[in-house]
Amino acid sequence: MPAPATPEQARQAEERYEGAHDHPFPTCFSCGTARSPGDGLGLRPGPLDDGSGRYACTWTAPADVTRPMAWAALDCPGGWSAGIAGRPMVLGTMTAQVWRVPEPGEALVVTAWQRGAQGRRHWSASTLHAPDGELVGRAEATWVAVDPESVRPKEQP
Structure with a gap:
């Protein structure tokens, strides 16, 4: 498992969030750009600038934080x-373990990395760490690339 990003690295990575300019699912609960502040998690995962291929972002647990939010x-x-930037993907499967629900207001770091790809399938992993480095949660996921036209909203007549 790669080392987690530091809070400072994660904040800097957020400035490189590819979804800020072209998001395939702008109303996504976790990272959508078309949601009102406080509606959704507001994550902005961006690539770290260390050449590792890892992505990171910060997340402050809301007052009503739950295990599903983690x-x-x-x-x-x-x-x-x-690699969802420029190539829309949907989540195929995700397996995760959350060892504890974050405290309301707790500042955390999410670090993610690609684990491989074959055709339309892409595998990733991610971790959720507390400021002291405690591993709060970990996930592995399969993403499936889709036709960009199949995810674009249709114009209403």
Whole structure:
């Protein structure tokens, strides 16, 4: 398992979030750019600038944080690390373990990396760490590339 990004590395990576300019699913709960502040997680996973291929972002657990929200925080960073930018993908499967629900207001770091690819299938992994380095959660996912036209909203007559 690669080392987790530091909070500073994650904040810098967020400035390189590819979804800020071209997001295949702008209303995504975890990383969508067309959601109102406070509606969704607001993740902005971007590539680290260390040549590792890892992606990272910060996440501050909301007041109503739940275990499913921690799962959601592990979700999209893996997709971005698998190469969703410029090639829409959907989540095929995700297996995760969350050892504890984050505390409300706790600042965490999500780190993700690609584990491989074959044809339309791409594999990624992600981790959720507390500021002291404690591993809070980990996930592995399979992403499937889709035809970009199949995910574009259709114009209404």
